[in-house]
Structures are given as C-alpha cells and as structure tokens.
Amino acid sequence: MKKKYEKPLTTEEIAALPDSEIDTSDIPELDDNFWKNAKISPPRTKPNVSLRLPEDVVNFFKKENPKGYTSRMAAVLSAYVQAHQTKS
Numbered sequence: 001m002k003k004k005y006e007k008p009l010t011t012e013e014i015a016a017l018p019d020s021e022i023d024t025s026d027i028p029e030l031d032d033n034f035w036k037n038a039k040i041s042p043p044r045t046k047p048n049v050s051l052r053l054p055e056d057v058v059n060f061f062k063k064e065n066p067k068g069y070t071s072r073m074a075a076v077l078s079a080y081v082q083a084h085q086t087k088s
Contacts (some may be wrong), residue, residue: 061069
C-alpha cells in the first residue's frame with residue numbers, strides 16, 4: 001500500500017481534513033454477520049477513592065508526567081495485586 005502522508009498527522013491536522021480526503025481503503029466494510037455477533041457492553045467504571053499519600057510518593061509519580069500520574073499509580077497498585085494473587 002502506498003503511503004499517503006510523509007509523516008503522521010497531528011490531531012489538529014486530522015480534524016481539519018474534509019471527510020473526502022480521509023483514506024479509508026484499508027478498513028473493511030462491516031457486514032451483517034459482524035452486527036449479528038456484536039454485543040453492547042457498558043463502560044467499566046472505577047470507584048472514586050480518596051487517600052492521603054506521602055508527598056515524596058506523589059512527587060515521584062508526577063515528575064515523569066504530571067497529567068498521567070494517577071493512572072501510573074493505579075498501574076503499580078494493579079501489578080502489586082496481581083503479583084500477590086498468584087502467590088496464593
């Protein structure tokens with residue numbers, strides 16, 4: 001398949017493209033068989049939890065990327081849970 005763009009487009013560049021300029025040739029059509037097997041599943045929700053943490057712990061996670069630090073903290077806690085579930 002021929003590359004249409006020299007470099008990946010930014011979100012703003014994609015948003016500015018008219019629909020007629022978007023190459024969808026590599027996306028297969030969805031037939032009736034696809035929709036026959038499709039299931040609606042509600043989004044997973046996460047409980048909202050408030051906890052106090054030492055400042056140095058929060059700063060450690062914020063240092064790399066302030067916007068995603070809570071997701072990284074959740075990932076570390078999930079890894080801890082998985083590691084301890086397999087031991088039992």
